[in-house]
Amino acid sequence: MARYTGANCRLCRREGQKLFLKGERCYSSKCAIDRRSYAPGQHGQARKKMSEYGLQLREKQKAKRFYGLLETQFRNLFEKAAKKKGITGENLLIMLETRLDNVVFRMGFASSRKEARQLVTHGHFTLNGKKVDIPSLEVKAGDVIKVKEKSQNSPKFKEVKEMAISVPSWITVDVEKLEGKVVAIPRREEIDTPIAEHLIVELYSK
Template structure:
């Protein structure tokens, strides 16, 4: 699967909002969205920003969601097809499936400064789920799953150092964290209010259903 190797900040500028692709850096003055070009999309024609067509509006919502969680189109559509098969609102189902990815859970536990860093931590085998090592970033975490850190000094130091950088970080209610060990348990499914990205999921459903 192809990888995007360009600047992450271009994605935020294109969507006109912070996608938190660089973690804590996005909260500083170095963030491109905070600087003067915040109203400009990347490229020489970036100043041409408007509402656009109905197709364009729906495309932007889909791209925003896809880039927020860091995936390619084929993988994103696989999640959408799965969300369609589930009972309930397809848009909310899609958001819940994406939110329960292991790399996102690791990020939401403050085990990593960004989702990109969380994917690397998972891929390098630092994270265990229910006592088994999982090195697949899109592994689906379910209610009752226990997330622990590899029993090695290096792995534990990496996670504890990250937790120490933001001691006032508040873990969302659907995750229960024990920072001393460190380990966590997923106690419930995330609700729509827990998903912090400002996105119109119904427009994403309309785009992917066309």
């Protein structure tokens, strides 16, 4: 499967804000965007006037990079969101938030979405008691996600037990059991990812 293999910090600098792709590094003084808050490349520091299309494109790129999707995956998800009842942009964000890898990240079981995707792919979690290894799986209200018994003794998850975890209102977590539950599907106002979804809808509607 295709995946981005370049420098993650370069993506944050290109979008002009932290995308939190490197876990703890993003909160430290080593964060690239804190040290060089301009776009990468030879002309990164040049002032550029952004067109309407450019704004829409950047917002789409930012959303893709926040959630770690490639173009085809993102486009397919948008098309599914457009077919659902309700507001397309909000549907898109909710579908991104309810991906299994994102929910694992939101539960505090991984320091970044990239790490969460890797942990899911390696089969460290169960969904409603069954082993699962598909990061793009869409979770539903009432779903229970738990670290597999065999994985709970690993240094990674022992570290999670010692951490103070803050989770969104639509999720509950029992850190001792390394188990989380999706209480409800998130509403738009409960999603704090800084994305102007209407710009993405405008881009794909052309």
